[in-house]
Amino acid sequence: MTIREMCEAFDVTPRTLRFYEAKELIFPIREGQKRLFTKRDRARLKLIMRGKKFGFSLEEIRQLLDLFSENDGGVVQLRETLKAYRVKLAGMEEQKQLLLSVMADLEHEIEFAETELEKQTREGTKS
Numbered sequence: 001m002t003i004r005e006m007c008e009a010f011d012v013t014p015r016t017l018r019f020y021e022a023k024e025l026i027f028p029i030r031e032g033q034k035r036l037f038t039k040r041d042r043a044r045l046k047l048i049m050r051g052k053k054f055g056f057s058l059e060e061i062r063q064l065l066d067l068f069s070e071n072d073g074g075v076v077q078l079r080e081t082l083k084a085y086r087v088k089l090a091g092m093e094e095q096k097q098l099l100l101s102v103m104a105d106l107e108h109e110i111e112f113a114e115t116e117l118e119k120q121t122r123e124g125t126k127s
Helices: 003-010 014-022 039-053 058-065 075-126
Strands: 029-031 034-036
Touching: 003 014, 003 039, 014 039, 039 058, 058 075
Parallel strands: none
Antiparallel strands: 029 034
16 A cells, blocks of 8 residues: 555554654655555554554554464463553553542532522522
8 A cells, every 4th residue: 555545444554654664663665755654554554553543652652563473373462562551451441430529529510509509699699
């Protein structure tokens, strides 16, 4: 695929692809100024995009990508990715619980403020 085709297929900019190439996350074939992306690059970019969506750093993504080996059919990479996903999900669950707690506190404060405002308004109209 050309850089334009990759950009369209993955909804990224050429600059993004060049950045990932500079970070050695993808390895397009260079023909002069032209970059040609292989099936492997497309698979890696798909994993990069998924990893970013899930909140992994580029270094964490790189480490997972580098585990791929055709010798084992990608089993080690898949096993380690599964572990990383489980750790990430557990962290998100903790964040979710914290956020739900903070939201409940905020809802309580809103109710308190509304009640106080209503009291003040009633007392102000009685005078």
